[in-house]
Amino acid sequence: MEDRENSGRSYNKLIYQEESAADEQPIYSNQEKQQVSLTAVGPASSFNHYKLLTLSLAVLAAFLLAVDIGLGVYYYHLTDGSLVRDLAGEVAKLQASYNAAIHRREDAKEQLAREIGKQAVTRWELEHQTRRKEDYERVIEKTQIEIATLKSHIPMIKEGCRHCSPGWTFMNSLCYFFPFADTYSSVNWQQARDHCKRQGGDLAIVDSREKHLAITNLIHNYKDPKTWMYQSGFWIGLRDVEEEGRWKWLDGTRLNEGYWNDGEPNNEDNEDCAAVYPRSNPFKAWNDAPCNFNLKWICEKQPWAIG
Numbered sequence: 001m002e003d004r005e006n007s008g009r010s011y012n013k014l015i016y017q018e019e020s021a022a023d024e025q026p027i028y029s030n031q032e033k034q035q036v037s038l039t040a041v042g043p044a045s046s047f048n049h050y051k052l053l054t055l056s057l058a059v060l061a062a063f064l065l066a067v068d069i070g071l072g073v074y075y076y077h078l079t080d081g082s083l084v085r086d087l088a089g090e091v092a093k094l095q096a097s098y099n100a101a102i103h104r105r106e107d108a109k110e111q112l113a114r115e116i117g118k119q120a121v122t123r124w125e126l127e128h129q130t131r132r133k134e135d136y137e138r139v140i141e142k143t144q145i146e147i148a149t150l151k152s153h154i155p156m157i158k159e160g161c162r163h164c165s166p167g168w169t170f171m172n173s174l175c176y177f178f179p180f181a182d183t184y185s186s187v188n189w190q191q192a193r194d195h196c197k198r199q200g201g202d203l204a205i206v207d208s209r210e211k212h213l214a215i216t217n218l219i220h221n222y223k224d225p226k227t228w229m230y231q232s233g234f235w236i237g238l239r240d241v242e243e244e245g246r247w248k249w250l251d252g253t254r255l256n257e258g259y260w261n262d263g264e265p266n267n268e269d270n271e272d273c274a275a276v277y278p279r280s281n282p283f284k285a286w287n288d289a290p291c292n293f294n295l296k297w298i299c300e301k302q303p304w305a306i307g
């Protein structure tokens with residue numbers, strides 16, 4: 001209580017001093033004033049701080065309000081303004097172009113499937129044509145060999161025309177007949193011999209190397225790789241029918257030099273008749289076969305008088 005009265009007195013004293021400060025001598029020195037001010041800092045200073053705080057809060061509130069209003073305006077523009085409409089339009093356009101792209105992709109897929117199908121057909125056709133081309137090439141190759149062979153026969157035929165019957169070939173001073181044409185079917189040994197005899201000849205007697213090479217050279221081009229080797233033989237006039245293993249030509253002479261394949265003659269199935277086969281090695285061109293087996297044959301006969 002006493003303190004409060006003291007402080008009140010000090011406060012009145014201070015006011016009084018301020019009022020009379022202009023025309024009176026200073027009662028206190030500066031140092032004393034400072035001491036007075038320090039003793040008077042209490043309630044007045046707190047009041048200023050409150051004012052400052054209030055003012056700051058008011059400014060902050062005003063600022064926040066402004067931000068709030070700004071955000072509201074911005075949000076309005078976003079949600080209700082042209083920006084949103086523009087974005088919605090863009091999204092719709094993007095959706096439309098996406099749909100169109102999907103559609104185009106589906107179309108492209110179908111087109112691709114159609115093209116793949118066409119390509120497969122083209123590939124099959126190409127394979128087919130390639131096979132046909134290979135077939136044709138084989139035929140051409142075979143035909144060219146046949147043409148060459150036939151050309152090589154021309155001199156013999158020309159000569160044969162002077163010395164042999166039509167269809168017979170003149171070789172090594174004798175006339176030979178080869179039933180190469182398909183019109184001649186295969187026959188057994190005796191039927192073959194009968195055919196030759198009807199033409200004024202007999203089955204060929206191949207009793208010299210020259211004759212043998214001329215014959216094998218001629219039949220070589222008639223080798224059919226698709227036919228079993230033992231079906232592409234030609235009967236000749238050689239048998240061991242009288243005595244097994246004692247081979248004799250039709251003119252009664254004994255066989256001197258034979259051109260048997262390896263392991264032949266083997267009389268495998270009562271094989272008493274000899275045949276010549278188109279072989280790459282002409283020195284292994286003979287085989288003994290059953291006389292009732294069907295083969296082609298080779299006839300020979302004397303030419304007309306040479307002169």
Ligand code: 2F8
Nearest residue numbers: 230266268271287288289290293
């Ligand atoms: O293996 C050789 C053998 O081959 C054929 O018989 C499987 C021949 N047969 C005919 O020509 C009919 C055999 O003569 C020949 O020895």
Ligand code: CA
Nearest residue numbers: 266267268288
């Ligand atoms: Ca045999």
